[in-house]
Amino acid sequence: MLLLGCHVNYKKDSQILGCLEQALSYGATTFMFYTGAPQNTVRGNIDLAKVKEVEERMKKEGIDYKKIIVHAPYIVNLANNKEEDKYRFSIQFLKQELKRCEELGVSYIVLHPGSHVGLGKSVGIQNIIQALNEILEESDVTILLETMAGKGTEIGSTLEEIKEIIDGVHDKKHIGVCLDTCHLNDSGYDVSRFDELLDEVDKIIGLDYVHCIHINDSKNPISFHKDRHENIGFGTIGFDTLISIIYNKRLENIPKILETPYVDREFAPYRYEIEMIKNKKFDPQLIDKIKKQV
Ligand code: FE
Ligand code: FE
Ligand code: ZN
Secondary structure, eight states: OEEEEEEEOOOTTTTTHHHHHHHTTOOOSSEEESSOOTTTOOOOOOOHHHHHHHHHHHHHHHHOOOEEEOOTTTOSSSSSSSSHHHHHHHHHHHHHHHHHHHHHHOOOOOOOOOOOOTTOOHHHHHHHHHHHHHHHHOEEEEEEEEEOOOOOOBOOOSHHHHHHHHHHOOOOOEEEEEEEHHHHHHOOGGGGGHHHHHHOOOHHHHHGGGEEEEEEOOOOOTTTTOEEEOOTTSSSOOOOHHHHHHTOGGTTTTTTEEEOOTTTTTTHHHHHHHHHHHHHHHOOHHHHHHHHHH
16 A cells, blocks of 8 residues: 555644544545644643554554654754753653653654754764654654754754764664654755665665654755655655655555645645656646635
8 A cells, every 4th residue: 555644734622533533634645743733832631532443444454553653843953052951851742742652542743853943963963863862762663763854953964974973873663763854854965866865865874763754845046955845746855756756666555745835825735746656757736726625
């Protein structure tokens, strides 16, 4: 089965059940969500009855629960310890977030490694390693380090930096990688030759560490360090390249998640993009269709 999903909204009332229903309405076979607002750390209680219902519904649909992904809020920053209380807060919050993943039955959480904010890369990387070792001590959830675009002082925009972090983490079973096609492009990797890039990932990090792929087109040319996602086929990466990544045999069992932008900030593109991907044929009218919701 094609493991193709998208970002969905976790709402206070419907929780993970709402996520699943949203994903199924888009024709997705997996999904990713923030357990609350992505830009803050306010979190509510988890309704375990809903978790159970989702497990049963997914079994019925033949979808693997283990491929659901949580994304950590992007305000946590493990690289910067200039202000000790903020650094401690990020660590404590992530510990809680991993507990929430356990309650939800989710195995993977995607994390932006962090920004060093002037401390320099090597100090930033050491801060990340130290934090991850503390966080993973108490948990069986796997943290996936996302490859970043290299905006500002972001760490993790090269495979070598990701590898350096993994090397420092004691619990190798619970650390992994999430490749983001837009970020790879923006950080300077040629995603149009993805098989060669996968060889490089395998050589530097090990392909076994990759457990999630974010499928996004990019608004910017290679190496622009911008991180602005574009709808599938409407950016600089292009439809054919993204299709070849989604259907790459080496990535068959890895969930692929769309994080493409809402059209006019209002209309979710995912149902349309997923259908277009399944058809393997680019539709230049897609944006209009999304706007008209036809
Ligand atoms: Fe991300
Ligand atoms: Fe991403
Ligand atoms: Zn991004």
